Amino acid sequence: MASNAITIPASRVEGQPWVDRLHQWITTVDHKRLGILYILSSLMFLTVGGVEALIIRVQLIHSHASFVSPEVFNRMFTMHGTTMIFFVAMPILFGFGNYLVPLMIGARDMAFPRLNAFSFWISFFGGLLLYFSLVGANGLYGAGNAPDVGWWAYAPLTARAFSPGHSSDYWTVALLVSGFGSIATSINLIATILCMRCPGMELKRMPLLAWLYLVMSGIVLIALTPLSAAQLMLIVDRYLGGHFFDAQAGGSAVLWMHFFWIFGHPEVYILIIPSFAFMSEIVPVFSRKPIFGYPVMVAATIAIGFLSMSVWAHHMFTVGMNSTANSFFTITSMAIGVPTGIKIFNWLGTMWGGKIQLKVPMLFCIGFLFQFLIAGLTGIMLAASPFDWQLSLSYFVVAHFHYVIVGGILFAVFAAFYYWYPKMTGRMLSERLGQWHFWLFLIGFHLTFDLMHIPGVLGMPRRIYTYEPGRGWDTLNLQITVGAFIQGLAIVIFIANLIISYFKGDQAGNDPWDAWTLEWSISSPPPAYNFASIPIVASRRPLWDLKHPEDPDSHYE
Amino acid sequence: MSAIANSLPQPPQSWILPDRGKVAMAGLIIAESAIFTIFVVAYLFYVGKSLAGPTPREVLETPIFYTICLLSSSLTIHLAAKFLERGITFAFLGFWLLTVALGGLFLFGTAHEWHRLIYEHGLTISTNLFGTTYYSLVGLHAFHVTAGLAMLLIVAIFALGGRVDAKQSRRIDVLSMYWHFVDAVWIVVFTVVYVLGR
Numbered sequence: 092m093a094s095n096a097i098t099i100p101a102s103r104v105e106g107q108p109w110v111d112r113l114h115q116w117i118t119t120v121d122h123k124r125l126g127i128l129y130i131l132s133s134l135m136f137l138t139v140g141g142v143e144a145l146i147i148r149v150q151l152i153h154s155h156a157s158f159v160s161p162e163v164f165n166r167m168f169t170m171h172g173t174t175m176i177f178f179v180a181m182p183i184l185f186g187f188g189n190y191l192v193p194l195m196i197g198a199r200d201m202a203f204p205r206l207n208a209f210s211f212w213i214s215f216f217g218g219l220l221l222y223f224s225l226v227g228a229n230g231l232y233g234a235g236n237a238p239d240v241g242w243w244a245y246a247p248l249t250a251r252a253f254s255p256g257h258s259s260d261y262w263t264v265a266l267l268v269s270g271f272g273s274i275a276t277s278i279n280l281i282a283t284i285l286c287m288r289c290p291g292m293e294l295k296r297m298p299l300l301a302w303l304y305l306v307m308s309g310i311v312l313i314a315l316t317p318l319s320a321a322q323l324m325l326i327v328d329r330y331l332g333g334h335f336f337d338a339q340a341g342g343s344a345v346l347w348m349h350f351f352w353i354f355g356h357p358e359v360y361i362l363i364i365p366s367f368a369f370m371s372e373i374v375p376v377f378s379r380k381p382i383f384g385y386p387v388m389v390a391a392t393i394a395i396g397f398l399s400m401s402v403w404a405h406h407m408f409t410v411g412m413n414s415t416a417n418s419f420f421t422i423t424s425m426a427i428g429v430p431t432g433i434k435i436f437n438w439l440g441t442m443w444g445g446k447i448q449l450k451v452p453m454l455f456c457i458g459f460l461f462q463f464l465i466a467g468l469t470g471i472m473l474a475a476s477p478f479d480w481q482l483s484l485s486y487f488v489v490a491h492f493h494y495v496i497v498g499g500i501l502f503a504v505f506a507a508f509y510y511w512y513p514k515m516t517g518r519m520l521s522e523r524l525g526q527w528h529f530w531l532f533l534i535g536f537h538l539t540f541d542l543m544h545i546p547g548v549l550g551m552p553r554r555i556y557t558y559e560p561g562r563g564w565d566t567l568n569l570q571i572t573v574g575a576f577i578q579g580l581a582i583v584i585f586i587a588n589l590i591i592s593y594f595k596g597d598q599a600g601n602d603p604w605d606a607w608t609l610e611w612s613i614s615s616p617p618p619a620y621n622f623a624s625i626p627i628v629a630s631r632r633p634l635w636d637l638k639h640p641e642d643p644d645s646h647y648e
Numbered sequence: 649m650s651a652i653a654n655s656l657p658q659p660p661q662s663w664i665l666p667d668r669g670k671v672a673m674a675g676l677i678i679a680e681s682a683i684f685t686i687f688v689v690a691y692l693f694y695v696g697k698s699l700a701g702p703t704p705r706e707v708l709e710t711p712i713f714y715t716i717c718l719l720s721s722s723l724t725i726h727l728a729a730k731f732l733e734r735g736i737t738f739a740f741l742g743f744w745l746l747t748v749a750l751g752g753l754f755l756f757g758t759a760h761e762w763h764r765l766i767y768e769h770g771l772t773i774s775t776n777l778f779g780t781t782y783y784s785l786v787g788l789h790a791f792h793v794t795a796g797l798a799m800l801l802i803v804a805i806f807a808l809g810g811r812v813d814a815k816q817s818r819r820i821d822v823l824s825m826y827w828h829f830v831d832a833v834w835i836v837v838f839t840v841v842y843v844l845g846r
Contacts (some may be wrong), residue, residue, distance in 0.1 A: 278675035286668035312679040320686035332774030629657035
């Protein structure tokens with residue numbers, strides 16, 4: 092039984108010319124390299140989408156500002172939303188999944204390595220296609236260049252008459268092809284998790300991260316495809332003269348809303364479940380306790396997966412549905428708070444009585460706990476349809492979902508960066524810069540998004556280009572913009588940390604956090620083949636068993 | 649290291665995981681089902697909402713013969729796969745080619761129907777809501793049949809070259825899953841378009 096005893100030296104790539112190394116990265120089918128490529132492309136788009144957010148914020152810094160034109164403003168919020176959801180959040184989560192899932196379940200690669208490469212490149216080129224609209228979308232009529240229909244692209248804004256030129260087509264096709272990439276990755280993840288586990292890794296022993304990615308991939312299959320279908324219909328409308336969303340010929344704009352949100356709301360869970368996955372791996376390690384309530388955690392995740400399919404029309408309370416539909420979607424939306432609450436209590440239960448180590452990954456996790464809770468509470472408020480009639484399409488909603496996506500998902504992603512960066516690069520991220528990053532980002536985040544609730548309640552609509560003075564919005568908007576720049580500064584520190592630590596960080600070793608899952612049993616960065624010999628596991632914490640042969644988990648599970 | 653290695657748990661008695669090809673095809677089928685569901689919902693939502701003719705009642709004829717062709721191809725591909733599993737490659741090839749022929753016949757039926765609708769009744773994708781939803785839904789299905797036929801043909805070419813034997817049985821099973829799915833979707837499309845939609 093020689094597991095880690097055999098060490099085959101990793102292939103040396105340092106000595107090769109850069110063209111060869113670049114060629115290896117571009118033609119790679121290694122899940123670890125593809126994971127890193129996903130993450131790098133997301134960071135690139137994060138920077139672009141962040142600059143777009145700052146442009147929006149500068150335009151709103153005081154009343155009657157004219158930093159950009161109204162047309163550019165529309166493009167900025169459209170591109171910001173589309174970029175952040177489809178080309179930052181999704182790929183960064185798929186990137187971590189790609190990197191971690193095979194390592195955690197003791198596999199040498201994904202089930203379909205070449206399909207994996209295809210998925211990455213088609214998603215990445217989807218993002219490039221979206222941005223190519225800036226030069227390519229003009230078309231005839233001197234029409235606008237970048238998409239400007241909002242990230243929901245409600246009909247009839249996308250009809251030929253209202254969206255001449257090709258900007259909406261770039262939006263449609265970019266999302267369609269990147270959607271195919273996401274679907275393929277999800278199929279790949281499911282096949283990997285179900286079919287590539289190492290001996291002994293029964294479903295009930297899988298790391299929670301693998302479980303949560305399994306559920307997330309299942310949601311992608313059912314929820315992302317309606318968007319692809321709706322995009323196909325939009326293409327039929329725009330190119331073949333179809334009438335799906337053409338009210339002039341009896342088509343329905345509301346149908347597009349349904350189709351979009353049947354995708355749109357589960358998408359939130361597609362993004363948040365991997366964040367839960369990071370939490371479920373990081374919180375136990377830094378509390379020095381196994382996860383509290385493992386089976387309940389899995390059950391709650393599956394419950395979220397099912398419930399997420401039945402809540403979409405809470406985005407449409409103001410459309411004018413009947414009271415049965417309103418009640419149904421209010422109840423389902425509130426019901427989803429139950430499994431989510433279970434998760435929060437499980438993480439608290441994990442921390443309770445643990446020896447908590449306040450390293451940077453744990454700081455971000457604790458931030459996540461508080462912020463995700465508040466985001467959930469405003470979510471419950473908005474789920475009540477009468478409340479939503481009052482505040483739908485206001486900055487209150489903008490504050491709510493940024494609380495989820497930034498305060499929840501992004502914080503969890505940062506935690507994942509600080510936690511797994513040593514595994515990916517072999518070097519630790521600087522703790523000092525990490526502290527700066529965390530605290531600055533925390534301050535900036537709360538300045539921006541706590542305050543953003545207030546102008547929403549005062550009546551400030553989302554996507555507004557500018558506003559009149561004297562409504563009590565000015566000071567708040569100024570503070571919000573200041574907060575946005577503080578967040579920008581924190582991101583700059585984060586990127587600097589990534590770069591500096593890559594060259595100058597402390598050597599990480601195999602297992603810098605004294606963790607328990609299989610990825611920490613091999614060298615950092617792992618060799619191309621991951622495991623010299625396929626590991627055998629007998630419990631949920633295989634590394635604990637290895638480190639404590641006198642008291643292994645397998646005696647208790 | 650050796651101390652750790654010695655403490656490694658024993659491998660389980662049997663460790664059999666599902667076939668990744670079948671799992672992946674099941675995933676693809678789930679995803680495709682969701683896409684078809686959206687198109688079916690759109691079709692049903694717009695039944696009777698066209699502002700101008702022609703209507704389904706006026707122009708559609710139920711394609712009973714071609715439906716029987718497609719549905720029986722599910723049986724033939726199943727038999728082909730079974731024969732391959734048992735290593736009877738000759739019978740496999742026969743039923744495989746029959747499947748291709750039946751699939752091709754179905755596609756011809758669709759083409760024939762579209763030709764009639766376009767040239768006799770002037771119904772195109774942009775004529776009215778019925779045209780938009782009909783050509784999209786039936787066309788999406790026909791596209792899947794075409795993709796399936798392409799894959800069947802590739803296998804047929806290899807089989808004619810004598811390259812397909814029982815060792816490929818697992819892969820043939822995966823492909824036949826897809827073909828069964830395409831047939832099952834046709835039952836839904838047929839019901840929606842030719843039964844409920846009229």
